[in-house]
Amino acid sequence: MARSSTSVDVAVIGAGPYGLSLAAHLRARGVEHRIFGEPMGPWKTNMPLGMLLKSYPWATSLSDPESEFDLKSFCTERALPYHDELMPLPLSRFIDYGETFQARYVPAVERKTLIALEPGSGVLRATFDDGETVHARRVVVSIGLHPFKRLPQEAAHLPTELCSHSGEYGSLETLDGSEVIVVGSGSSATDLAALIHEKGIAVSLIARRPKLHFADGPRHRSLFARAAAPMSGIGHGWTLATCAKYPQLIRHFSKDLRVRLANHKALGPLGGAFVKDRVVGQVPVRLSQAIRGVETRNGKVVLDLVDSAGARRSMRADHVIFATGYKVDVSRLGFLSQTLLHRMQLVDGAPQLSAHYETTVPGLHFIGPAAANSFGPVCRFVYGTDHPARHLARHLSTVLARVRPALQLRPLDRTVSP
Ligand SMILES: Cc1cc2nc3c(=O)[nH]c(=O)nc-3n(C[C@H](O)[C@H](O)[C@H](O)COP(=O)(O)OP(=O)(O)OC[C@H]3O[C@@H](n4cnc5c(N)ncnc54)[C@H](O)[C@@H]3O)c2cc1C
Structure with a gap:
């Protein structure tokens, strides 16, 4: 060297x-x-x-x-x-x-x-x-x-053949022939689920949230709607519009407020507008599922899940992708x-x-x-x-x-x- x-x-x-x-x-x-x-x-x-x-x-x-x-x-x-x-x-x-x-x-x-x-x-x-x-x-x-990249604690012990983070995919070739679960509800999760499904690979999406949210598609907005929630480079509304235009202002706010703004709830988890129809009704989706544990059994990964009513189920797959941000x-x-x-x-x-x-x-x-x-x-x-x-x-x-x-x-x- x-x-x-x-x-x-x-x-x-x-x-x-x-x-x-x-x-x-x-x-x-x-x-x-x-x-x-x-x-x-x-x-x-x-x-x-x-x-x-x-x-x-x-x-x-x-x-x-x-x-x-x-x-x-x-x-x-x-x-x-x-x-x-x-x-x-x-x-x-x-x-x-x-x-x-x-x-x-x-x-x-x-x-x-x-x-x-x-x-x-x-x-x-x-x-x-x-x-x-x-x-x-x-x-x-x-x-x-x-x-x-953030992986849930429960998955930290899994080998890389069985589990990955959504940020590890350029090509999806390594998934060919596998049965895959994608965990998450944001744009990485919905994008990957759609693309994997469209490649003919068996995939399901599970999320903790009770509903998948997608960005609004392009549509005509009335003058009133535009005044009430102006469009900015990072989303709708006066708060985001101010943040987009005056980043130097934000620095003067309290730490708590800055952290809250950095993680503004309007920014996600949110799927992209153009992917909605490629996921909803196309990819099997299970919502309101919290992961209680993850283990390996006979070369497969098994997720132990509990829903909001307390009902438990397990799901198994060849590979789990955590789109957990x-x-x-x-x-x-x-x-x-x-x-x-x-x-x-x-x-x-x-x-x-x-x-x-x-x-x-x-x-x-x-x-x-x-x-x-x-x-x-x-x-x-x-x-x-x-x-x-x-x-x-x-x-x-x-x-x-x-x-x-x-x-x-x-x-x-x-x-x-x-
Ligand atoms: C899945 C996904 C989708 C996204 N979609 C959008 C979108 O639609 N629109 C949008 O505005 N933003 C989007 N983002 C956010 C976007 O990634 C960031 O806004 C943007 O990439 C940040 O740019 P950057 O230059 O800081 O870093 P990056 O684009 O991530 O580039 C990082 C650079 O750092 C280099 N690097 C890293 N470590 C080292 C090292 N140790 N030594 C030398 N070089 C190093 C890399 O080689 C690379 O050149 C998305 C993010 C993700 C994860």
């Missing part, structure tokens, strides 16, 4: 929508930086092929400095069908858009994994899986949700040294952030879903990329002494593919 040591002003960890947007703005401002990670990584490997995004196309763009390359421009350039809200956005198209954005605005992504982050003298020391150590004056962590908990990030972790003030497992997305460790910033307990629920969506990208790039270009003249930037090559 090559061992080398280098230094940089800003290290961006993560090349999903948040990391790419920030890097595009840093580059335009001439801030010296490097960006690490797999471009659009989890979208390519952790989300099921065939998935439709839940957010509206108009609210699913990355942030570039001139606001010139949103999803609509991408589709127009390629003569792809597009509508702000009447048609769903397929996962494959969003990946294509993200990779094209990366090739144009962030051409130098380094596909390496951060394995250790420690304090150095006046810098942070980031060590990568190829042995390189980077001394960075600022580190911005934008690693998304996938490091924070994510919970940001930075203590689970293997790369963070104990020293950094102890210095970091937390709000319900996520870092407490300053107005500049900085943790209580000087020089260490978090953006994306891990920032939601400080900046509100917009950080959980692609729609939230613009604020940290613009704000943090401006802030870093001001505070870092070694500001370089801004590159005369035009998107590199309109026809380049990644």
Whole structure:
């Protein structure tokens, strides 16, 4: 393994929508930086092929400095069908858009994994899986949700052949010929159940909730309805609309209120509008089922269930997929040294952030879903990329002494593919 040591002003960890947007703005401002990670990584490997995004196309763009390359421009350039809200956005198209954005605005992504982050003298020391150590004056962590998968305690002992988390599926091939149970009631559960069923694999869906809820499909809304509950990039209603537009306001609220807003009940669990008819009446669904225990018997997994009336039943399958969501908990990030972790003030497992997305460790910033307990629920969506990208790039270009003249930037090559 090559061992080398280098230094940089800003290290961006993560090349999903948040990391790419920030890097595009840093580059335009001439801030010296490097960006690490797999471009659009989890979208390519952790989300099921065939998935439709839940957010509206108009609210699913990355942030570039001139606001010139949103999803609509991408589709127009390629003569792809597009509508702000009447048609769903397929996962494959969003990946294509993200990779094209990366090739144009962030051409130098380094596909390496951060394995250790420690304090150095006046810098942070980031060590990568190829042995390189980077001394960075600022580190911005934008690693998304996938490091924070949540499995129920009862399933912790199960082998991976029998049980998985919904965030482990790109392709569904490993499930061919199996009998599968999906546990959960949100969009991951309903998306997976529909896709598995449509592949001809026997699947049932079980959920603790008494009813499956789906987002409203696109429909005409009267002026009154729009005034009473305006539409925003993250959902209907004045609360979400305010959160979507003014993330910087949220930081001034009490901790309790911020955590409640980050987990706003209108945001889920909720299936996507376009998947409803592919689940209801198609996939066997058992509701109001709580899991009391999980065991293995004769190579199968057996769920011991109890319903709201106290009736018990067991269900068996070859494989159970827990679509039980994510919970940001930075203590689970293997790369963070104990020293950094102890210095970091937390709000319900996520870092407490300053107005500049900085943790209580000087020089260490978090953006994306891990920032939601400080900046509100917009950080959980692609729609939230613009604020940290613009704000943090401006802030870093001001505070870092070694500001370089801004590159005369035009998107590199309109026809380049990644
Ligand atoms: C199933 C599912 C469906 C979703 N659908 C939508 C939707 O329809 N609309 C919407 O707005 N949001 C949706 N979201 C939320 C969405 O995932 C987030 O809004 C968005 O991906 C966050 O972007 P990000 O850049 O923070 O992280 P990600 O897109 O998750 O990217 C993380 C990046 O970090 C890198 N990385 C991770 N660990 C390391 C490491 N140790 N070292 C180096 N690099 C690392 C990865 O390689 C990758 O480049 C969905 C989430 C899930 C789980």
